[in-house]
Amino acid sequence: MSRLRLYQLAVVAGFILLLEALCLAGVIDKITMPPPHIIVRDLFRMIAAGRYFGDIGKSLANVLLAFATAYVLGVATGTILHGYRTARDILDPLFATYYAIPVFAFYPLFIVIFGLGDGPQVLIGILLAVVAVIVTTLNGVDRVPPVLKKTARVNGLSPLQTALRVTLPFCAPYLLTAAKLALAYAFIGVIGSEFIMARAGMGYEISYAYTNFDNATMYPLILMILLLSIAANGLLSYWERTLLARRGQK
Amino acid sequence: MAKEERAPLRHTIILIVGLFLFWQLAYLAVGDVALRSPWQTMRFLGTLMQTDVFWLHLADTLKAFAVALAIAIALGLLIGFALGLHRLSGDAMEPMLVALYSIPKITLYPIILLAFGVGISAKIAFGAIHGIIPVALFTLSAIRTIKPILIKTGRVLKLNPTVMVRAILFPAAVPEIFTGIRVGFSLTLIGTVLGEMFAAQRGLGYLLMNAISLYNIDLIMAVTFLLVVLAASVNALLLAVDRRLHHG
Numbered sequence: 001m002s003r004l005r006l007y008q009l010a011v012v013a014g015f016i017l018l019l020e021a022l023c024l025a026g027v028i029d030k031i032t033m034p035p036p037h038i039i040v041r042d043l044f045r046m047i048a049a050g051r052y053f054g055d056i057g058k059s060l061a062n063v064l065l066a067f068a069t070a071y072v073l074g075v076a077t078g079t080i081l082h083g084y085r086t087a088r089d090i091l092d093p094l095f096a097t098y099y100a101i102p103v104f105a106f107y108p109l110f111i112v113i114f115g116l117g118d119g120p121q122v123l124i125g126i127l128l129a130v131v132a133v134i135v136t137t138l139n140g141v142d143r144v145p146p147v148l149k150k151t152a153r154v155n156g157l158s159p160l161q162t163a164l165r166v167t168l169p170f171c172a173p174y175l176l177t178a179a180k181l182a183l184a185y186a187f188i189g190v191i192g193s194e195f196i197m198a199r200a201g202m203g204y205e206i207s208y209a210y211t212n213f214d215n216a217t218m219y220p221l222i223l224m225i226l227l228l229s230i231a232a233n234g235l236l237s238y239w240e241r242t243l244l245a246r247r248g249q250k
Numbered sequence: 251m252a253k254e255e256r257a258p259l260r261h262t263i264i265l266i267v268g269l270f271l272f273w274q275l276a277y278l279a280v281g282d283v284a285l286r287s288p289w290q291t292m293r294f295l296g297t298l299m300q301t302d303v304f305w306l307h308l309a310d311t312l313k314a315f316a317v318a319l320a321i322a323i324a325l326g327l328l329i330g331f332a333l334g335l336h337r338l339s340g341d342a343m344e345p346m347l348v349a350l351y352s353i354p355k356i357t358l359y360p361i362i363l364l365a366f367g368v369g370i371s372a373k374i375a376f377g378a379i380h381g382i383i384p385v386a387l388f389t390l391s392a393i394r395t396i397k398p399i400l401i402k403t404g405r406v407l408k409l410n411p412t413v414m415v416r417a418i419l420f421p422a423a424v425p426e427i428f429t430g431i432r433v434g435f436s437l438t439l440i441g442t443v444l445g446e447m448f449a450a451q452r453g454l455g456y457l458l459m460n461a462i463s464l465y466n467i468d469l470i471m472a473v474t475f476l477l478v479v480l481a482a483s484v485n486a487l488l489l490a491v492d493r494r495l496h497h498g
Contacts, residue, residue: 008346092258105474113285210360
């Protein structure tokens with residue numbers, strides 16, 4: 001285990017050092033990319049000065065809104081859909097092809113329909129996230145042992161009670177995987193839309209800084225988004241592993 | 251047996267009809283201000299296809315996409331094989347690749363633009379970035395799950411590494427690798443179009459963003475429709491091959 005961590009640390013450190021060396025040696029010129037230590041310094045300065053807090057807050061709020069909506073909608077749909085064989089068979093080809101479709105292509109259309117506000121961005125986030133949640137939930141519900149369902153029936157639980165007390169608790173690891181996917185997709189959807197066209201938000205500020213050759217703003221913001229998404233992903237993965245370990249799987 | 255084989259086709263047809271119905275209803279609800287009906291969209295797409303400009307944009311997108319896909323598959327296979335054959339490297343790099351997979355890669359696009367300049371090479375690089383990781387991850391897991399007896403047989407026969415890869419590892423891993431290429435195909439296309447939407451002077455993504463600044467709803471709907479149909483039908487085809495490889 002520790003050998004593994006050491007290896008990973010070496011890869012990351014090696015990569016950063018390589019970038020640093022290439023920047024300092026002038027192979028990567030200053031206009032393309034400042035050396036990593038300057039980026040980190042700029043990031044600290046940015047946070048200390050409280051710059052872009054409004055944009056960061058707006059982006060994160062939209063990511064959370066998209067995540068929460070897609071998650072609740074997806075888990076509910078997945079749980080209900082499990083009981084309807086035909087509906088599921090009909091939707092199956094949609095699920096199989098869904099992630100091949102460039103959902104971002106719908107963004108201009110949404111802007112035309114809803115106006116250039118938070119709405120289209122959150123909607124893109126939801127659209128990207130919701131199907132992953134539905135599919136993962138279905139996957140989990142499929143694995144509920146029949147004996148548990150029978151027990152619920154014997155005890156006279158209503159469908160809602162069965163879902164809340166039996167099915168969903170059993171599926172907890174799957175629901176966590178779904179949360180991980182949904183959060184990643186919500187991030188990609190919201191930040192990506194801000195990037196393409198928006199009036200505020202982290203993605204917007206990065207593209208604005210890019211247009212103005214403002215590397216001192218662009219690189220720290222990019223670094224911050226990468227760190228935020230990796231941290232969120234790492235946290236949920238850790239939780240997922242501990243849950244699986246407690247259940248004695250793996 | 252024959253009946254069972256026809257069932258998925260029937261479901262797909264019901265699904266497509268349902269989606270068109272939904273589209274028509276949405277059009278009736280929203281109206282001409284922001285939407286076009288399926289029929290209007292397809293008619294506009296028909297006239298669009300008679301213009302030279304459209305084919306220029308399409309050709310540019312497809313060219314960038316084809317090169318990006320070739321790079322993604324080549325590099326993805328290379329990384330996947332290298333990591334799959336070395337236990338420690340594979341164990342260490344797999345979670346890192348998964349983490350990279352889940353970051354919003356669009357944030358890296360300005361860096362690529364600064365490095366390559368606005369043009370086809372930036373699009374290619376951005377598309378390739380999207381495709382490399384899935385191809386690498388699926389190849390890695392394909393190599394890992396090869397039955398040990400096959401590899402042992404190769405060792406007993408004293409095959410050299412090249413023959414080992416060509417005669418044993420690759421054929422045994424093909425179904426999984428194909429799944430990776432299928433996913434990589436979709437993501438590379440998404441990446442290429444996304445790159446064009448952010449900064450480009452040509453391509454379908456550019457056409458889409460240009461249409462929005464002109465408030466040309468016909469054009470937006472036609473291009474979006476074309477992209478969706480293109481992506482969905484190729485994916486359906488690849489999915490069919492994929493399933494045959496896994497069960498055949």
